[in-house]
Amino acid sequence: MNDPTDLTGTGLSEAWVTELVERTLAEDLTGGAPLPAAPDLAVANDVTSSATIPPAQYGTADLVARADGVVAGLPLAARVFLRLAPGATLTAGAADGDRVRRGDVLLSIRGPVRALLAAERSALNIASRASGIATHTRAWVxxxxxxxxxxxxxxxxxxxxxxxxxxxxxxxxxxxxxxxxxxxxxxxxxxxxxxxxxxxxxxxxxxxxxxxxxxxxxxxxxxxxxxxxxxxxxxxxxxxxxxxxxxxxxxxxxxxxxxxxxxxxxxxxxxxxxxxxxxxxxxxxxxxxxxxxxxxxxxxx
Known part of the structure; x- marks a missing residue:
């Protein structure tokens, strides 16, 4: 697989994607106020993860399909994770436009667990919404x-x-x-x-x-x-x-x-x-x- 964050061929601009990532994370972490530039400060707003997970704990998270469909928005989801965990390692399991089956791993991210969980919902909201549209469109096609x-x-x-x-x-x-x-x-x-x-x-x-x-x-x-x-x-x-x-x-x-x-x-x-x-x-x-x-x-x- 290629770079999971690559926007080549998407028609989406770097500036627009960056703004969307910031806006989506701010909605979840700061109530819409500008996100702190430092990832650790942004992650600290996740009160649950900050209270229950040691800052040094690392792990791997898999973005998984729970239903058959067509995926879209994976590069944006990857950028959400990297915004809060800039040193994370990402491994692509699928590419936008692929037909996937229930249980398929679409993206794996290894990094600080606090950051991965703080980014989870924002990444899922983007990819789930885009993939739903792609799946529905494919049915018509x-x-x-x-x-x-x-x-x-x-x-x-x-x-x-x-x-x-x-x-x-x-x-x-x-x-x-x-x-x-x-x-x-x-x-x-x-x-x-x-x-x-x-x-x-x-x-x-x-x-x-x-x-x-x-x-x-x-x-x-x-x-x-x-x-x-x-x-x-x-x-x-x-x-x-x-x-x-x-x-x-x-x-x-x-x-x-x-x-x-x-x-x-x-x-x-x-x-x-x-x-x-x-x-x-x-x-x-x-x-x-x-x-x-x-x-x-x-x-x-």
Missing amino acids: DAIEGTKARVLDTRKTTPGLRPLEKYAVRCGGGTNKRMGLYDVAMIKDNHVAAAGSVAAAVTAVRERAPKVAVQVEADTPAQAVEAVEAGADFLLLDNMAPAVLREVVALVGGRAELEATGGLTLAVAREVAETGVDYLSVGALTHSSPILDLALDLRAG
Whole structure:
């Protein structure tokens, strides 16, 4: 395995990860106040471990999967441990994006036991959340395997955790299409009402942000045709039955990318994908994924 803390290929910046690690540990150790720079001073805030564990006691802790799934966030979890135990030795047992089974050891950390236990919950919260999203995403990707459609996430993310959660979607085989309000223009019914028409809204966006891709929400085949003729790059096909989606694909397929959304479930995912749309947009990937159950098992000595 490579360096367990390596962020290469994650798309996550060093600065953002460092800030997340600090914020997450401070939430647990100082009630949100800035974390002491000295690891020993930070660990001292764990009143239970400080009272029950000698400062010189060393041990090895294993980050273990308690359920089958797809893992994500392991480099961030590793950095949580190193923040409180900078001299710890880390050994990777898995990498982000791997399918794992119950009982698999994902990461082993050898260091001061006080520090390992002080970091435990923060590391688990990050990795469990990210792995839950990756696992849920993989279920959707598997459900539509063999079709041309891809699974997309949305902006329905936990405040402050969007980079991590969208990275977790990628670990599960999904695709990020819109990171925020700045990189794709999404014209919905309220924008159309304010602008006066779909064409007016598209024109206004083109003039204001000529390099930004434009997506238009459509509820009917007629609206889909209107949006494409107005110059939309993508169509968001909202709450359309599979038969209607097939009609839209026949009318405008190839002239714009087509994204089905609204009311999608795993039970109908393949039927929707087989209509010929390019994407299935699933907000539940980030707003409703259960965590993947992970635990930290200490080996004394």
